[in-house]
Amino acid sequence: MTEKIITKKDVEYVAGLAKLELTEEQKELFVKQFNDILTYFKKLNEVDTENIEPTSHILPLANTFHEDSIKPSLSQEEVMKLTSCTKDGYFKVPKIL
Amino acid sequence: MQLNKLKAIDYIEMVQKREVSVEQVFDDIFQQIDTKDKKLKAYLSLNRENALSEAREMDKKIAKGDIIPPLAGLPVAIKDIISTKGIETTCASKMLQGYIPPYDATVIKKIKEAGGIIIGKTNMDEFAMGSSTESSAFQLTLNPWDISRVPGGSSGGSAVAVAANEALIALGTDTGGSVRLPAAFCGLVGIKPTYGRVSRYGVIPYASSLDQVGVLSKCVQDAALMLNTICGYDSLDSTSANLSVTDFLSSCQEGMEDLKIGVPQEYFKEGLQSEIKNAVMNTIQGI
Numbered sequence: 244m245t246e247k248i249i250t251k252k253d254v255e256y257v258a259g260l261a262k263l264e265l266t267e268e269q270k271e272l273f274v275k276q277f278n279d280i281l282t283y284f285k286k287l288n289e290v291d292t293e294n295i296e297p298t299s300h301i302l303p304l305a306n307t308f309h310e311d312s313i314k315p316s317l318s319q320e321e322v323m324k325l326t327s328c329t330k331d332g333y334f335k336v337p338k339i340l
Numbered sequence: 341m342q343l344n345k346l347k348a349i350d351y352i353e354m355v356q357k358r359e360v361s362v363e364q365v366f367d368d369i370f371q372q373i374d375t376k377d378k379k380l381k382a383y384l385s386l387n388r389e390n391a392l393s394e395a396r397e398m399d400k401k402i403a404k405g406d407i408i409p410p411l412a413g414l415p416v417a418i419k420d421i422i423s424t425k426g427i428e429t430t431c432a433s434k435m436l437q438g439y440i441p442p443y444d445a446t447v448i449k450k451i452k453e454a455g456g457i458i459i460g461k462t463n464m465d466e467f468a469m470g471s472s473t474e475s476s477a478f479q480l481t482l483n484p485w486d487i488s489r490v491p492g493g494s495s496g497g498s499a500v501a502v503a504a505n506e507a508l509i510a511l512g513t514d515t516g517g518s519v520r521l522p523a524a525f526c527g528l529v530g531i532k533p534t535y536g537r538v539s540r541y542g543v544i545p546y547a548s549s550l551d552q553v554g555v556l557s558k559c560v561q562d563a564a565l566m567l568n569t570i571c572g573y574d575s576l577d578s579t580s581a582n583l584s585v586t587d588f589l590s591s592c593q594e595g596m597e598d599l600k601i602g603v604p605q606e607y608f609k610e611g612l613q614s615e616i617k618n619a620v621m622n623t624i625q626g627i
Contacts, residue, residue, distance in 0.1 A: 300549065302536045307578040321442045 246285075249277040344368040344505040348414055348562040351508055355402070355412040362395040362402075362413030362457070365508075369415050369459060373506045379487070381479040382500035384420050385428050386460035391415070394457045409455025411569065416451055417507035419498045420461040421468055422553065423542035424448055427458070431544055432476035433466045445542025446577065447511060447553050447570045454569045459507050462497030468513060468546040470494050471521055483526060492525030494518040498556050499526040509566055510556045515547045519554030529557045533567060536581030539574030548579070564588035596627060 254273045258265050265273070319332065328335040343351065343365040354360045370388060377383055398413045418424060421431050423441035425448075430436040444452070451458070465475045473481045473496025481496045483489040484504040491500045495512025499522035502510045512519040514532035523530020532554040545551055553570060557563040568589055573582040603624065608617060 301534075302579070302581050304536075304579065304581070309575060317442055325440070325442065 245275070245278050245282045247278060248281045249274055253277070342368055342505075344372045344415075344508070346508060347558045348508045348565060349559075352410075352412045352414065352565075356408055358402070362398045363392065365413070366391055366395045366415060366457070366459075369506065369508075372504070373459075376484075376504050377506060379482065380484055380500050380504055380506075381481050382462055382491075382497040382504065382506055383417070383460045384430060384432065384463050384478060384497065387424075387427055387458050388460075390426075391457050391459055398455065398457075409453075411451065411454040411456040411565075414456045415459045415508050416456045417459050417462050417498055417501040417510035418448070419464050419495050419510070419512045421464060421513050421544045421546075422448060422511060423544070424458060424461065427461060429461065429544070430478070431467045432464045432478055434477045441542070443542065446539035446574045448542065450570050450572075451511075456569070459501075462495070462501050462510065462512075464497055464512075465494035465518075467544070468494040468515060468518055468551075471517065473497060473522070485527060490525065492522030494522075495554075495556065496522045496525075499523055499528060499530075502526070502528055502556050502558060509558070509562050511566075511570070512554050512556055513543060513546070514552055514554040515550045519556060523556050526556075529555075529560055529563050531555050531563050531567070533571060534581075536579060536583075537567075537571045537585075539570075539572070539577040539580050541574055541576040561589060561592050564592050601627065 251270055251274055254265070254270050254277065258270075323329050323332065326334065341360070341364070343360055346354070346365070351360070351365060355362060370386075370392075373383065373386065395413055402408055420429055423429050423443060423445040425441055425444045427440065429439055429441050448458070463473055463476050463479060463481045465471070465473050466477050469475065470493045472490040473493035474490060475493075481491050481500050483491040484500055490496065491503075495510075495514070495518050498510035498512040501507040503526035512522070512530075514520060519532050520530045533552050535550070535552055538553045540548070540551055540553070543551065543553055555563045555566045555570075557566065565588075568585070568587060571585045571588075574580045601624075607620075
């Protein structure tokens with residue numbers, strides 16, 4: 244039984260973030276498909292994990308820091324070469340504000 | 341001579357015995373690529389001039405009597421998700437078309453230090469998000485065993501390069517099967533090392549807690565040789581395991597009597613073709 248978790252507004256919002264234009268039919272299709280997928284995810288809750296330790300990482304690694312020391316790196320020139328969208332040593336990007 | 345059909349370990353032995361030159365094997369490799377790859381489309385880009393010039397350099401050094409490095413000019417194909425300095429790296433996506441990394445991934449550095457030479461970059465599912473290589477934004481790679489079939493993915497290009505003798509060995513990446521699956525589809529050895537074994541520095545990520553660089557090869561010893569080269573702690577990768585690396589090549593000599601191999605029952609459920617099931621079960625009996 245598919246639950247109604249996602250609404251048409253959610254689909255429109257996600258489409259906006261992804262810069263995708265959708266037709267009304269596509270929006271309805273995706274509402275249904277998104278809800279089908281999320282309902283299917285809930286199947287995972289059927290598994291009994293009562294006495295199981297959560298595993299976030301298979302190696303006993305945590306907080307692997309290193310000294311904040313200056314080492315050889317890429318030169319500004321090498322990095323600026325990667326694009327033509329530069330000006331006066333800066334990268335030019337679309338206005339975001 | 342068709343040196344492109346050699347296994348990596350046999351090629352290296354022949355170079356050490358001065359039976360072949362590095363340039364010769366690259367001539368055969370590029371001839372195979374020029375003949376077959378228009379159809380198979382395993383490669384997105386080739387490192388032809390550099391590879392041939394590095395091959396000649398190595399031949400000169402060998403002739404002079406210099407110590408031959410462990411990989412002895414081995415021709416390696418690299419999945420286009422691994423950063424190669426000066427060589428376009430696209431992840432088979434138009435989003436990275438024209439991106440030329442200013443640095444080598446650690447695995448590339450290690451291969452170069454060991455004397456390996458890069459043939460070119462291979463096709464893949466876009467950003468590794470697929471299991472058939474069909475989602476590449478650039479080209480469709482065909483399975484050399486049957487061109488009506490997919491080579492698997494996402495490291496399909498690497499698998500085809502080795503299976504079609506357009507490379508002696510290849511690197512891929514494996515998140516949820518992307519080295520092992522195309523290896524199986526193309527009749528190769530494929531291994532995903534334990535997470536943390538191989539540095540992910542310079543490897544464009546898909547799922548950072550699952551990705552590992554893996555090897556696609558013609559035989560187990562070749563994979564072991566390449567693992568010896570690429571495994572090891574890297575301070576540039578904070579998920580790299582600071583554990584010593586076995587000599588995998590000599591491990592190949594040890595017997596399997598003490599090993600226990602776990603085979604999940606879930607592998608043999610609905611949807612598995614009977615030929616595949618039989619092939620796997622026969623191999624298990626054999627072991």
